[in-house]
Amino acid sequence: MKTENGFEKICHISDLKEKTGKRFFVNDTDIAVFKVDGEIFAVGNICPHQKTPLMFEGIIENCNVICPVHGWEFNLKDGTKPSGSKGLDTYKVNLINDFVYVKVLSKKLNW
Numbered sequence: 608m609k610t611e612n613g614f615e616k617i618c619h620i621s622d623l624k625e626k627t628g629k630r631f632f633v634n635d636t637d638i639a640v641f642k643v644d645g646e647i648f649a650v651g652n653i654c655p656h657q658k659t660p661l662m663f664e665g666i667i668e669n670c671n672v673i674c675p676v677h678g679w680e681f682n683l684k685d686g687t688k689p690s691g692s693k694g695l696d697t698y699k700v701n702l703i704n705d706f707v708y709v710k711v712l713s714k715k716l717n718w
């Protein structure tokens with residue numbers, strides 16, 4: 608279900624366990640959603656290292672997610688790597704009546 612401002616409802620807040628990721632597809636985009644200290648973050652699920660779609664199984668340390676495959680680390684707030692360079696895409700999250708909404712713009716197809 609979409610709201611007027613482009614946010615899509617993905618789940619109830621109780622569907623998310625603290626520090627355990629969950630995978631969703633929104634507008635054909637693979638995303639990983641995490642709840643950390645009650646705050647919700649949505650990032651791309653595909654690790655930029657080897658394009659493995661397992662970020663949702665990543666380990667949470669402070670406000671970072673660590674890829675379970677080779678340990679690359681990304682900040683959940685802005686997706687950056689510890690070096691500050693770009694890593695994962697991040698998506699806006701909204702909580703309305705305990706339901707989680709994310710905004711994922713449709714990707715342009717590059718044929």
Ligand code: FES
Pocket residue numbers: 654655656657658659674675676677678679
């Ligand atoms: S695939 Fe994520 S660190 Fe290698």
